[in-house]
Amino acid sequence: MHSENKYEYNIFSGIIRSRLDIKLKLKINIMVNFSLEGKIALVTGASYGIGFAIATAFAQAGATIVFNDIKQELVDKGLAAYKELGIEAHGYVCDVTDENAVNAFIAQVEKEVGVIDILVNNAGIIKRIPMHEMSAAEFRQVIDVDLNAPFIVSKAVIPSMIKKGHGKIINICSMMSELGRETVSAYAAAKGGLKMLTRNIASEYGEYNIQCNGIGPGYIATPQTAPLREPQPDGSRHPFDAFIVAKTPAARWGTPEDLMGPAVFLASDASNFVNGHVLYVDGGILAYIGKQPK
Numbered sequence: 001m002h003s004e005n006k007y008e009y010n011i012f013s014g015i016i017r018s019r020l021d022i023k024l025k026l027k028i029n030i031m032v033n034f035s036l037e038g039k040i041a042l043v044t045g046a047s048y049g050i051g052f053a054i055a056t057a058f059a060q061a062g063a064t065i066v067f068n069d070i071k072q073e074l075v076d077k078g079l080a081a082y083k084e085l086g087i088e089a090h091g092y093v094c095d096v097t098d099e100n101a102v103n104a105f106i107a108q109v110e111k112e113v114g115v116i117d118i119l120v121n122n123a124g125i126i127k128r129i130p131m132h133e134m135s136a137a138e139f140r141q142v143i144d145v146d147l148n149a150p151f152i153v154s155k156a157v158i159p160s161m162i163k164k165g166h167g168k169i170i171n172i173c174s175m176m177s178e179l180g181r182e183t184v185s186a187y188a189a190a191k192g193g194l195k196m197l198t199r200n201i202a203s204e205y206g207e208y209n210i211q212c213n214g215i216g217p218g219y220i221a222t223p224q225t226a227p228l229r230e231p232q233p234d235g236s237r238h239p240f241d242a243f244i245v246a247k248t249p250a251a252r253w254g255t256p257e258d259l260m261g262p263a264v265f266l267a268s269d270a271s272n273f274v275n276g277h278v279l280y281v282d283g284g285i286l287a288y289i290g291k292q293p294k
């Protein structure tokens with residue numbers, strides 16, 4: 001801490017004008033900034049995988065958890081998994097692509113749990129099909145879940161966030177928000193679009209104290225990526241698995257737990273002046289040119 005006459009500078013709380021102020025402000029522990037105590041968080045598609053890890057982190061930081069999934073059996077499975085961790089989550093069936101269903105769901109949550117402070121648009125699908133073999137219907141389906149749905153759900157929560165005077169929206173983006181690869185044209189188009197929707201929500205609603213940021217996970221070991229990690233019939237590593245480990249400076253796949261800290265940061269007051277970013281949690285993939293030839 002730098003001290004000069006009556007002015008002192010505290011890296012956590014900015015310039016403080018008097019020693020009395022300092023005494024008061026220092027009582028505010030920096031960790032309080034990361035607390036989600038008293039907040040209500042909705043994480044879509046959070047029965048398992050990345051959404052489950054993020055919702056669990058939010059609960060550990062003090063938030064009340066609401067999640068949805070597309071099927072009752074998934075919701076039941078999710079509820080049981082949260083309960084095992086001592087978390088009393090609120091689970092609902094809702095297809096995030098259905099605007100009427102989403103509006104009814106959000107109204108029900110507001111009535112039964114309260115106004116949503118934090119929304120994570122996590123529900124997503126991927127179809128790995130070469131573009132020239134993909135039907136327009138298949139392409140649309142991916143765009144519908146991965147891009148249209150975050151628009152629909154965000155739109156449904158924003159009016160109450162405006163009334164409440166704050167809100168956090170986190171969109172789960174992807175490496176494919178920046179990079180292309182064979183067979184994932186629809187997914188890349190959707191996740192690239194989601195990055196721009198993130199920036200636009202930040203631009204349009206920042207003045208209402210709503211922060212909208214993205215998380216761009218690298219390659220994370222979940223059921224979604226299981227086919228890319230399946231061992232070959234001879235027991236050797238899947239070539240894509242080996243490719244990703246070589247592409248990642250951290251030299252491993254990520255885990256859903258790797259996303260917990262970044263998500264809590266973006267959901268908490270610690271990030272109140274962070275708006276319109278995508279935080280890539282990728283073990284360094286986007287920074288790396290690739291292994292040099294020996």
Ligand code: NAP
Nearest residue numbers: 045049050069070095096122123124174217219220222224
């Ligand atoms: P996941 O294991 O497939 O989980 C996604 C969840 O969303 C599933 O529970 C899924 O239900 C649900 N869902 C799908 N369509 C829905 C709909 N219309 N309405 C409501 N829920 C729906 O995926 P994940 O790997 O945890 O990924 C979560 C998010 O992170 C996705 O947006 C994904 O694109 C993104 N992401 C993943 C990775 C990765 O490497 N795994 C990397 C970057 C970004 P069903 O099981 O019934 O489909």
Ligand code: GCO
Nearest residue numbers: 126174175176217218219225
């Ligand atoms: C794929 C993968 C990816 C990841 C992730 C990367 O087939 O390339 O499924 O798209 O899931 O989104 O960030």
